[in-house]
Amino acid sequence: MTDKPLTPVLDTINDPSQLKGLPREQLRQVADELRAEMIDAVSVTGGHLGAGLGVVELTVALHAVFDTPHDRLIWDVGHQAYPHKILTGRRDRIRTLRQKDGLSGFTRRAESAFDPFGAGHSSTSISAGLGMAVASQLEGKKRNVVAVIGDGAMSAGMAYEAMNNAGAMDARLIVILNDNDMSIAPPTGAMSAYLARLVSGPVYRGVRKTAKQIVEALPQFFHEPARRTEEFARSWWTGGTLFEELGFYYVGPIDGHNLDHLLPVLENVRDAQDGPILVHVVTKKGKGYAPAEDSADKYHGVSKFNVITGAQAKAPSNAPSYTSVFASTLIQEAERDERIVAVTAAMPSGTGLDKFGELFASRTFDVGIAEQHAVTFAAGMAAEGLKPFVAIYSTFLQRAYDQVVHDVAIQHLPVRFAIDRAGYVGADGPTHAGNYDAAYLGAVPGIVQMAAADEAELRHMVATAAAYDEGPIAFRYPRGDGLGVDMPARGEILPIGKGRLVRQGGPIALISYGTRFGEVLAAADKLAALGLAPTVVDARFLKPLDEELIARIAREHQVVLTIEEGSIGGFGSHVATFLARNGLLDGKVKFRPLMIPDVFTEQASQDAMYAAAGLDRAGIVTAALEALGADETLLKTALADKTLP
Template sequence: MSDNPNDQTATPLLDKVRLPSDLKGLSDAELKTLANELRAETISAVSQTGGHLGAGLGVVELTVALHAVFDAPRDKIVWDVGHQCYPHKILTGRRDRIRTLRTKGGLSGFTKRSESPYDPFGAGHSSTSISAATGFTMGRELGAETGDAIAVIGDGAMSGGMAFEAMNHAGHLGKRMFVVLNDNEMSIAPPVGALSSYLTRLYSEAPLQDLKSAAKGAVGLLPVPFQLGARRAKEMLKGIAMGGTLFEELGFSYVGPVDGHDLDQLLPLLRTLKARATGPVLIHTLTKKGKGYAPAESRPDGGHATAKFDLNTGEQKKSPSNAPSYTKVFAESLIKEAAKDEKIVGITAAMPDGTGLKQFAGVYPRRCFDVGIAEQHAVTFSAGLAASGMKPFCAIYSTFLQRGYDQIVHDIAIQRLPVRFAIDRAGLVGADGATHAGSFDVGFMSSLPGMVVMAAADEAELVHMVATAAAYDDGPIAFRYPRGEGMGVDMPEEGVPLKIGKGRMIAEGARVAILSYGTRLAEVLKAREALQARGLAPTIADARFAKPLDTDLIDRLVAEHEALICIEEGAVGGFGSHVAQYLSDQGVFDHGFKFRSMVLPDTFIDHASPEDMYHSAGMDAPQIEAKVLELLGVAVAKRA
């Protein structure tokens, strides 16, 4: 029975499973029942915590089959990205904590090495599993105490070039390892299911080297025209007839496609491969995202990411707010700019919903490009567009843009191409934790010659920064903004381009000046209110630009105050470091001027609410207040 007293879903078999070894004594029929219970438990848990639902529901049977056949943790099951790992966590000793997912002190929403020996490799971004599994494989070959390595990678993650780099290397090495390609782009039509059943029977009976010819013999089972997914089915069939040519050319034995929801197919196939495989094998499974839960199945994204929801209806429980999300503000602002300039185009890397470009594509479909999980290509593709005379807006999460950094340097910055970077999810993002925190973009973008780097203090400022980027043609320009809802400020009718490298004064004060960069400005203003009650009212300014710096503003703040504090939602090496370098060059420290920089600490902060994360980082209003008092030498009793 579930640990939640309000959840009456009976799970008698699952209740007996503490670790994957408990699956070894179950019959195949019992494993099917277990899969049903595991799906129900996953749905129940995510309804209470929110999180990534559809991906996990799509691999329930596959998770059961892998743990029933292989011997984790000696065998290393590497889940690509990790969105789909909730069922895996339930089966690997973490069921009692599954309702703490993505909460402070609770389970991570991704695989995490420090959390369990059953998570051999941490994830949070895609296309890494095959590389890691190849590393485990060669570790075994060199004497490490490890067994088989099994990478489970989605078809979307296979669009990342790193996956093919890894397959090329693994195929060259020729050592025994397994890659499960979890293909959920097409629903499994009955004809394809019949094909899969036929292939599976052959797989369980024939030597591994005969699988290619067996696949060829199955072609005649499919009627023409196909009932569902005709184009993809034909392409898939062509691949079968050729023995999975692409994968085989990379050195893998190709097996599939197989129905990833049918344990009668999965179990004998995996057992056969475990017993007979001698080299690298790719297993092509067909699954349905959100499988077994109608509200998830009916959503276009298969219930990829969800807030807490009603178990019966699937309706999400979101807190009401009058403020728009930053992502929505960006999308609407870009649409307005595109209406005025036909050269504006949008580019994203498999995140059209998350970046708001899906909304842009609805208005300008020919001017919007989703390149798949391929950030490097997205950046250089944008560079090519800019070189052709277009005005590309490359919208990528901060943490994912890190993958395209080499291309930002060589293909954009050196050539001074006017690519506009819309950097979403800047700063600490909450439940997704360290893997998705936008901590480093200020530093790695502002270090590049010729790069203009902005940060919006609120949603109105974001509107103006989109307009600024649209109007700027002298080189690359970037603007960052956080996840979630805005501040609820009054919104302008349209964006007005800002003067490059110029900040703004927010409030005049005395003794101490606080120069804020980004959305910590709201906390700075709260701190100022508390300080005013003490008779200390610091000057507040919004930098707007990390590069170029508003040196006139900085000079004024230094001349009129005895101390300056910079604050930003980024790591050391960013905005505050640039200000400190400028002040040092000006020699202001030689005369006793006081300077402090409040940045994210030199550690990866675990998942919690954004408020808790910023408190842990020492960057909320009370801590800003304390920093001012400390700098002025004001003794304050510690809070209880």
């Protein structure tokens, strides 16, 4: 680690209005100091690094030109907004990023007036910005609305839906396309900057407006040829034909790290009065920090790191991550079955499919940030006899719910859903929590749902999904490492809808669904030490339930607890419905479902989140003893050892 960087000019900036009037030389110094401050802060907290480094100059320019927060500035996704947070009065808390009670890793309305729209998922900024622009018009307020969206987020259909809508209106909307992969067109030096400044300026736009008026006075026959001629001439020099067709006035591309290029163009579009404008800005992800520039993917999201070496700190583990177990097992299955293909939505490394792609490039498909398309694309492959595995984080699968229902489930297509990051995700907070997939998939007829108790069970479930051809099947697993259990060489095909009885005891039964299983076993050990050795069941399946096993457990025990890392409506709700419908709650059994509370849980460590939810071993022991009617003395004895065995 290094000493905190010297930032003499940045130290004088407490509000972005103080950037106005500074000479460009000082704005460049602010940008340099802002980059150094961000690197130092994220080295302490971890978080999204590369995206923020790429927009430092753009952030300074936007706040220097526009009157924020009166002018609305929306950051798509929000993971690139750390420099924005530093400039907007939150610098004193920037080293609390992503920590309990600290700053969010994304934009958040409740955090600052400078965050007019919260984010976490991609491709929402243009829709939200258009809504704000229309609201300002209806209320007679004069303000600019600026949406900053990365080129990756432009792969989602929602962005184009919003642009198509905006292009047909006269709303005061400015879209900044942050092209940080040079995926559309590179800037061409001074000529590109000159042309961007020219076409965004009042002289060109005035001549264009006059020409339009002249053409309108001519017979109708001349209107369309004149429009196409002007559009072709400008697009020849600047590009952007696609955006022009959507109704946006295109400016760019320009160098997003050159304030001499950025400032005059932003001033021009700020002062323009006509319709939606798109400014194409080319940046470099990780700009100004060599390790992040050289490995943009690895430095997109980082743990704590050494500023000098770039080495990231990660606690060693004796267990593989769940993601790596999924990837290695899928590779095993694909070696035996050439019909297996893999689909991801812009998260190849996050889902482990980068490893699969190295071996099976022609059978690996990254469709971009387009979860809806990913699911229906997989459905099409399944309809033709392939075996698609769609690997998507739980929080992102939400975006494709209609496709899961309409395109997969109704047609009984055997699409395999590998649901990563299920349950709490810690520092990423409520926007990324994978709490809901068990509930929302559980409402859909015909989907087989599994949850792995540990990494060995995950291997079995991947093999089971590969062998299942009767319809859709899903399996969920959390962020992080496994429990360190012995791993089978190959996955076994599990009998559909059958759980496993792990321990026989009584009068308490603990039915676990998912990877709270390790905490369930620890809670069972503590109860056994109190003379109450419980029955322990690994449910494995939510749909179909192992009704025979659950009915027997309910008849033979005084207390039955279900434990899951999901929301209300999930495993516990299905068990309760089954018990109630069959009269099994009318007798002596006391049923208690333990689940994630029905609130949006704020960022903290995963362990702290589970403890607060009562889903750690202490919470499970307490719930079991309270349901059993244990006296206060026994409760105190049980919880005296805070660590529990």
